Amino acid sequence: MAWQWFHRLGSPRWFYEKTSAWLPWLAAASALLLAVGMAWGLGFAPQDAKQGNSYRIIFIHVPAAFLALAGYYLMAISGAIGLIWKMKLSFVVMRAAAPIGAALTFVSLFTGAVWGKPTWGTYWVWDARITSMLILFFLYVGVIALSGAFAREQLADKACALLALVGTVNIPIIYKSVDWWFTLHQPATIKLTESSSIDPSMFYPLLTMIIGFYCFYAWVLILHTRTLVLKRESRTQWVQQLLGEGR
Amino acid sequence: MSTPDTRHLPPVSATPADLSPRERRGPGFGALLQTELRLALRRRSDIANPLLFFVTVLALLPLGVGPEPGLLARLAPGMIWVMALLATLLSQESLFRSDFEDGSLEQLTLSPQPLYFGVLAKVAVHWLVTGLPLALLSPLLGLMLNLPAAGYACLLLSLLLGTASLSLIGAVGAGLTVALRRPGLLLALIVMPLYVPVLIFGTGAVQAAVDGYAYSVQLAILAALLAAAAALAPLAAAGAIRISTDS
Numbered sequence: 158m159a160w161q162w163f164h165r166l167g168s169p170r171w172f173y174e175k176t177s178a179w180l181p182w183l184a185a186a187s188a189l190l191l192a193v194g195m196a197w198g199l200g201f202a203p204q205d206a207k208q209g210n211s212y213r214i215i216f217i218h219v220p221a222a223f224l225a226l227a228g229y230y231l232m233a234i235s236g237a238i239g240l241i242w243k244m245k246l247s248f249v250v251m252r253a254a255a256p257i258g259a260a261l262t263f264v265s266l267f268t269g270a271v272w273g274k275p276t277w278g279t280y281w282v283w284d285a286r287i288t289s290m291l292i293l294f295f296l297y298v299g300v301i302a303l304s305g306a307f308a309r310e311q312l313a314d315k316a317c318a319l320l321a322l323v324g325t326v327n328i329p330i331i332y333k334s335v336d337w338w339f340t341l342h343q344p345a346t347i348k349l350t351e352s353s354s355i356d357p358s359m360f361y362p363l364l365t366m367i368i369g370f371y372c373f374y375a376w377v378l379i380l381h382t383r384t385l386v387l388k389r390e391s392r393t394q395w396v397q398q399l400l401g402e403g404r
Numbered sequence: 405m406s407t408p409d410t411r412h413l414p415p416v417s418a419t420p421a422d423l424s425p426r427e428r429r430g431p432g433f434g435a436l437l438q439t440e441l442r443l444a445l446r447r448r449s450d451i452a453n454p455l456l457f458f459v460t461v462l463a464l465l466p467l468g469v470g471p472e473p474g475l476l477a478r479l480a481p482g483m484i485w486v487m488a489l490l491a492t493l494l495s496q497e498s499l500f501r502s503d504f505e506d507g508s509l510e511q512l513t514l515s516p517q518p519l520y521f522g523v524l525a526k527v528a529v530h531w532l533v534t535g536l537p538l539a540l541l542s543p544l545l546g547l548m549l550n551l552p553a554a555g556y557a558c559l560l561l562s563l564l565l566g567t568a569s570l571s572l573i574g575a576v577g578a579g580l581t582v583a584l585r586r587p588g589l590l591l592a593l594i595v596m597p598l599y600v601p602v603l604i605f606g607t608g609a610v611q612a613a614v615d616g617y618a619y620s621v622q623l624a625i626l627a628a629l630l631a632a633a634a635a636l637a638p639l640a641a642a643g644a645i646r647i648s649t650d651s
Contacts, residue, residue: 331600337604
C-alpha cells in the first residue's frame with residue numbers, strides 16, 4: 158500500500174496525465190524567476206570592483222554549471238531506478254535528461270569562455286574546473302551516442318543506464334585527478350577569482366537565477382519526457398484516444 | 405504407473421547427473437585463462453597490430469613537430485602514454501567480438517561460475533597480449549624520442565600498472581558495444597573520458613621522474629586505480645554483457 162504511489166509513478170500514462178496539470182505552473186514559475194533574476198542581475202546588481210560589468214555573465218554561467226552536474230546525477234539515478242525496478246518511465250526520464258544536460262554543459266562552457274576573454278585575456282584556459290566540465294560534456298555525449306546506436310529501445314535504455322552509472326562512479330575520481338593535474342601544471346599568470354565571498358547584492362539575484370534554472374530544467378525535462386512517452390506508447394489505446402481527442 | 409516412453413526422443417549424451425561436480429560447475433578462472441591465452445596466441449596479427457600502431461604513430465611525431473631533441477624529450481612522456489592508451493583502446497574492440505558472434509559469450513553468461521571471473525580472465529589475457537608488450541616496448545620508444553635517462557624505469561612501471569587499468573575500464577565499453585555492428589568510434593567516445601585519471605597519473609609519474617622528483621605517490625595512485633578497476637570494472641562489464649546478449 159505504501160508502495161502504491163511508487164508503482165503508479167512507473168506508469169507512463171499516469172505520468173502524462175498528472176504532469177499536464179503541472180506544466181503551466183512550472184512554465185510560469187520559471188519564466189517569472191528567470192525574468193526577475195535576469196533583470197535584477199543584469200540591470201540592478203552593482204558592478205564588480207575588479208571585473209566591472211563583465212562579471213554579470215555569472216548569472217547564466219553558474220546556474221547552468223550547477224544543473225549540468227546535477228543533471229548527470231539525475232540521469233544516472235533514474236537509469237539505476239530503471240535497471241533495479243525495471244521501471245519503463247525512469248528510463249524515459251534518463252533518455253530525456255541526456256540532451257538537456259549536454260546542452261547545459263555546453264552553455265556553461267561557452268559562457269565560461271566568453272567570460273574568460275575580458276577576465277583572463279583568453280577564451281580557453283586548461284583550468285581544473287573547465288577541464289572537468291569538458292570531460293563531463295564528453296560523458297554526456299557518450300551516453301547520447303550510445304543511445305543512438307541501438308536499434309531496440311529497451312537495449313539502448315539498459316546500456317545507457319549502465320554507462321551513466323559507470324560515469325557517476327568516475328566523476329569524483331576524474332574531478333580529483335584533474336584538480337591534481339592542474340595544481341601541478343598551474344600557469345603562474347592566471348589567478349582565479351575566489352567565489353566564496355560574494356556580496357549579498359549579487360548573491361540574491363544569483364540565487365533567484367539558480368532557482369529559476371531549476372524550475373526551467375524541470376519544465377523542459379517533463380516536456381521532453383512527455384514527448385518521448387507519446388512516441389514510445391504511440392500504439393497503446395490511451396495515446397490513440399488522446400490523439401483522437403486532439404483532432 | 406509405468407515410466408514414460410522416451411524412445412521417440414533424441415538420445416541425450418550427458419544429463420547433469422552424469423557429469424562430475426567439477427564439470428557441472430563449468431570452466432573455472434584458471435581453465436578460462438588458459439583457453440583464452442591459447443586462443444590469443446594463435447592470432448598472431450592481433451597481437452602485433454597494436455604494437456605496430458604504437459611504434460608507427462610515435463614515428464610520425466618527430467615528422468610532425470620536428471627532430472629537435474629537447475622538444476621531443478619534453479613531449480615524450482605524454483606522447484608515449486597517449487599512444488599506449490590509443491593502442492589499447494583500438495585493440496579493445498575485438499575483446500568480446502568473436503565470442504559474441506559464435507555464441508560462446510552467451511554460454512559464459514549461462515555458466516554457473518560468476519561472470520565476473522570470466523570477464524576478468526578475458527581482460528587479463530588482453531593485458532598479457534597488448535598492455536604487457538606495449539610496456540616492454542616503451543623504453544625503446546623513449547630512446548627514439550630522447551627521453552631523459554631518469555624516466556625509463558618509471559615509464560615501464562607506470563605503463564605496466566596503467567595499461568592493466570585501461571584494459572579493465574575498456575572492457576565495460578567493449579561489453580556495451582559488442583552487439584553493435586561497427587562499434588569502433590563509439591567505443592572510443594564512451595571509454596576515453598573514463599581513461600582520464602589513468603592518463604593524468606601515468607604521465608604525471610613519468611614527468612616527475614624526468615624532472616628528478618620522487619614518483620612513488622603517482623605509482624601508488626595508479627596501483628590504487630588498478631585495484632578499484634579490478635574490483636568494479638568486471639562487474640560493470642559483466643552487466644554490460646548480460647544486457648548485450650539479452651537481445
